[in-house]
Amino acid sequence: MSQEISATMNEYLPLRDVVFQTLRQAILRGELEPGERLMEIHLADRLGVSRTPIREAIRKLELEGLVVMIPRRGAIVASITEKDLKDVLEVRRTLEIMAAEIACDRITPELLQDLAEAGEEFRKLKDSEDYTSLAAADVKFHDVIYAATDNQRLISILNNLREQMYRYRLEYLKDTDSHEKLDGEHQAIYENIKNGDKEAVCAMVGQHIDNQKIAILAAIRENEKKKAEKA
Incomplete structure (x- = not known):
């Protein structure tokens, strides 16, 4: 992971939404770089959450086109095309x-x-x-x-x-x-x-x-x- 990222908890938002927004902003701001692998265990440890909200966030990021799934590599940050x-x-x-x-x-x-x-x-x-x-x-x-x-x-x-x-x-x-x-x-x-x-x-x-x-x-x-x- 290129830079340290952390989740800012919000009592009014479900944890899955907090994790999604955290990862989304990290990608948009270049803290997670194009081509970088998004490993669930590693991200869960960094953000202090379980793997479930990480997995849900990655699925939503894939729908937005910010993440792509590569066979045998898993989820990676989408390149700027x-x-x-x-x-x-x-x-x-x-x-x-x-x-x-x-x-x-x-x-x-x-x-x-x-x-x-x-x-x-x-x-x-x-x-x-x-x-x-x-x-x-x-x-x-x-x-x-x-x-x-x-x-x-x-x-x-x-x-x-x-x-x-x-x-x-x-x-x-x-x-x-x-x-x-x-x-x-x-x-x-x-x-x-x-x-x-x-x-x-x-x-x-x-x-x-x-x-x-x-x-x-x-x-x-x-x-x-x-x-x-x-x-």
Whole structure:
């Protein structure tokens, strides 16, 4: 196991749900890496639980596509594939554009200020190699736009897509050359929402997602190339 993981118990959730969420977040955040074996006994010992909730969690993770079952090897963390990325971004691109367009009409002065501050927080971190903090700042910026839609169904779907994107976002942010570009895109999105320019903000959000797609695909291909060279 690449990193130490621990379960945060919640008296309002069944143990199986706590274990599932713990393992899910560990995968999404890269604490359990693609290709890593998920051994029930080892995980049960680490989390201080029996093997039953571990087994149930692995089954649910398999249904989500985060885990695959390999003959004679058992459960392993699913690799980041080009198909997965394209599927997620295809949906996310459309909904992010929708959210930004709605935000032009509905954003409050308070949320507009929050958006400016979130953009500034990312800007302060853009020269950093603290990818986790950078990812959190990026998430915060987009969260303000989601909140500005005042549409709970849309927010729920986008939050789910955001979690699925977490592994990919970290790959993107490892390319330090991308940070300046991201900062500029955030600033343009903020200005367009502030001015209520729907056409401009839709174009910029689309470009923002497209640039991520290009960069992450390059990272995935580079990782696959390195694996092939080692084989």
